[in-house]
Amino acid sequence: DAEVEVASTAARERHAELAELVEEANWRYYVLDSPTVSDAQYDAWMRELKELEQKHPDLRTPDSPTQKVGAPISTEFAAVEHLQRMESLDNAFDEAELAAWQARAERLAETEPGPYLCELKIDGLAVALLYEKGRLVRAATRGDGRTGEDVTPNVRTVRGVPHRLTGDDVPDLVEVRGEVFLPVEGFRQLNEQLMDAGKSPFANPRNSAAGSLRQKDPRITAQRPLRMIVHGVGKWEGAEPPVTQSQMYDRLKSLGLPVSDRYQVVRGLDEIREFVKYYEEHRHDPEYEIDGVVVKVDRVVVQRQLGSTSKSPRWAIAFKYPPEEVTTKLRDIQVGV
Numbered sequence: 001d002a003e004v005e006v007a008s009t010a011a012r013e014r015h016a017e018l019a020e021l022v023e024e025a026n027w028r029y030y031v032l033d034s035p036t037v038s039d040a041q042y043d044a045w046m047r048e049l050k051e052l053e054q055k056h057p058d059l060r061t062p063d064s065p066t067q068k069v070g071a072p073i074s075t076e077f078a079a080v081e082h083l084q085r086m087e088s089l090d091n092a093f094d095e096a097e098l099a100a101w102q103a104r105a106e107r108l109a110e111t112e113p114g115p116y117l118c119e120l121k122i123d124g125l126a127v128a129l130l131y132e133k134g135r136l137v138r139a140a141t142r143g144d145g146r147t148g149e150d151v152t153p154n155v156r157t158v159r160g161v162p163h164r165l166t167g168d169d170v171p172d173l174v175e176v177r178g179e180v181f182l183p184v185e186g187f188r189q190l191n192e193q194l195m196d197a198g199k200s201p202f203a204n205p206r207n208s209a210a211g212s213l214r215q216k217d218p219r220i221t222a223q224r225p226l227r228m229i230v231h232g233v234g235k236w237e238g239a240e241p242p243v244t245q246s247q248m249y250d251r252l253k254s255l256g257l258p259v260s261d262r263y264q265v266v267r268g269l270d271e272i273r274e275f276v277k278y279y280e281e282h283r284h285d286p287e288y289e290i291d292g293v294v295v296k297v298d299r300v301v302v303q304r305q306l307g308s309t310s311k312s313p314r315w316a317i318a319f320k321y322p323p324e325e326v327t328t329k330l331r332d333i334q335v336g337v
């Protein structure tokens, strides 16, 4: 490829500068729960990094932020090794990128990759729950994808998270992944309380959820109206696993786990676009904040064929909506507090 060249000094310096900005932002976002730059700014830095690395592949080293998930964990919590790596998601910011994702899936899968499952991208924090013989034995944040933070006592206080699975066909061991979030109304009330108490409010529901869950004292977490929705599984042992993502959701629901009912299984790109457009116009219908839509290949066998890159599955993509005025306004207000 004529475009590929060894990085010049200028490219190398810009890469190092961007990597440092991103690492700093990661630490503030994932460890301190208190970001100082907007998601749009962060995404722009990541995009520039990726473009530089595409042009100069020698810059794409394993320690580049483009190759890593999240951030190293805080020392405030005990470390937990995930039984299976927790990944991130690749982003599409427009229809062309969405179409390119689908075209790649068609190229790489051994069969037609559809149907697809479309669902909402909940703006919370990723948590893994481990059930052994139906009992919740551990809950952990994503961390860097391999090692997360042990937040078991905190997650036990989240309403809707079962301490025991229900039904006759409970797997011996199951690791489920999902999003812990604060409903928009709970976020508003929490910020009011914090301000009344002379404390600084959270910038957005995502940070308030992360800040509320990652408390040393689970009694504080218990006072926050957190919820959880599960949207994936890691390890699964001792019962027949479902063969599609949508059947998996039915199965998780029958085990008593909180699953979203705002998902749709569709044939192809046109219907994916319709789903994306619908929720762009109905973004505030759900009780929680969303920052986009997630599209997943529904059949597990095709998911396996597509596999993963260094940090994200090739069988899923996050379509991100443009940032909203409201969030900016909220940030502006916060500056004045």
Ligand code: NAD
Pocket (backbone or CB within 6 Å): 025, 026, 028, 029, 030, 035, 036, 037, 038, 039, 040, 042, 043, 069, 070, 087, 088, 089, 091, 119, 120, 121, 122, 123, 124, 125, 126, 127, 142, 178, 179, 231, 232, 294, 318
């Ligand atoms: P991501 O948030 O873009 O996507 C991956 C995550 O989406 C998964 O871990 C999962 O927990 C979550 N998710 C929500 N709904 C889901 C669903 N239905 N199905 C599957 N997964 C679902 O990626 P990321 O790696 O967690 O974070 C990167 C993003 O975080 C950036 O694009 C940026 O928006 C934000 N960020 C911002 C700053 C900042 O300083 N502002 C810093 C770091 C990260």
